[in-house]
Amino acid sequence: MTSPSTGRVARIVCAQLSPVIADLAENERLIRDAVARGIEDGADILVLPELATSGYVFASQEEARSVAITTGHQVFTEVSRLLAGRDTVVVFGFCELGERGRLFNSVAVVTGEGVRGVYRKTHLWDRETLVFTPGDTAPPVVGTPFGRIGVLICYDLEFAEMPRMLALAGADVLAVPTNWPLSEYPAGERAAEIIYAQAAARSNGVFVACCDRAGAERGQDWTEGTVIIDQYGWVLDDAGEAGTAVADVFLHLARDKTISPHNDLHGDRRSDIYPQEPPRL
């Protein structure tokens, strides 16, 4: 389905997997299966969880190191091969072995042509700081036939500067692999992480696709908060019982930042004000 004024429709699919801690072979299988299923379901953009290759609750840095990989690893080749001849884009988290033996909590953007981009999480959560080196490079915006995909990872999204910089750089949708540890929240409210995602979407006029993970790992329950959010901040779909969120969207709609006859989400920014020091009275 295409519309000349808005571009090509994109089916976003978020598959809320349950990776197995430190079992690279099993997680490769889970990822391959999710990609094959995504293709069957007509996914144009498929988002999988953070650290999908490795699991999250490492007992030690050594354990993480035992399943750390580079983008030369076969999981990338295999995913790319499944995508060959298609426009489908897959975004998934992996435990990256970097230069000088450092470990990164990374996400790869993979197409039929190979690994299009890698982003290393810059805001590390809690005990991740004991395992990973924080990235020191801005997240990328990856051009695709459906629109431009900005990449963030989990806790990154809680810093409004991050969605803002991606949206200002032209991202139409933020793909956000996450592992959201479950914490209590008041009845009738959405999980706090989803509130952040809604605010990020609406304040920037971009779509947001967060893929959380399912189940529990070493006693850690997950929020299972997978959501696809429109450019107004409203939830189009969540993972529900099926564990998969699906939405068909025109990502080009994110390029119109007009929100009233006199307002533009980005044009209204006051870059002259933000660097000022507030007067203390």
Add this chain to the structure above:
Amino acid sequence: MTSPSTGRVARIVCAQLSPVIADLAENERLIRDAVARGIEDGADILVLPELATSGYVFASQEEARSVAITTGHQVFTEVSRLLAGRDTVVVFGFCELGERGRLFNSVAVVTGEGVRGVYRKTHLWDRETLVFTPGDTAPPVVGTPFGRIGVLICYDLEFAEMPRMLALAGADVLAVPTNWPLSEYPAGERAAEIIYAQAAARSNGVFVACCDRAGAERGQDWTEGTVIIDQYGWVLDDAGEAGTAVADVFLHLARDKTISPHNDLHGDRRSDIYPQEPPRL
């Protein structure tokens, strides 16, 4: 009630008034009554709506000008006199007559000692742009016996840069007079403006007190979305049927930005990343 470790408790009251368009005398009366009632109710920080002195839906700039005032106007003297001998702080919106005849959508912070600070709205919404000059100065942080109050006005809050700059400058609570025009939102969701307020509170670890207005004006309905939000982003109270939100809080709690053994809301900011240009792949 005091606690040595957390300071003095503050009762925040938001009184969701219904100002009368272009009727300064009547709005003075409404404001005086609200302040008197707030004092009776034990308010330490009383927040009233945006443009409380004037109403909002002006037919023309001339109509706004007919009720524009300076901080020399008696409404400030009267409010201050009501507060004499107390620590109570009142935050309310007024239509300000500025230098060279310019009009500003402003908020005053008033105590028993007079007008402590004025902030001129920097992000103007829709037809406000036809009436008001946008402010060109950062919002202030006002020190009080209860804690430090940062001031924003309505649409300002939708730019995450604004709560961020106030929180980084030490604000414990954001007082946000608003006039939120009602727009539809999905069942089960909070109004979008409240989602912004929740995200602003939680991402900065500050309290947020938004005072909306009630009723309708020249066919414009209001969201009546008045809320007091804690430093985790959860709603402590809303205006409900009574039209008044009340919460007793220790504002000093906002000074602890620790959110895990390894995380600090402000310390985790990556000021080295945010100015970078995202790679476009």
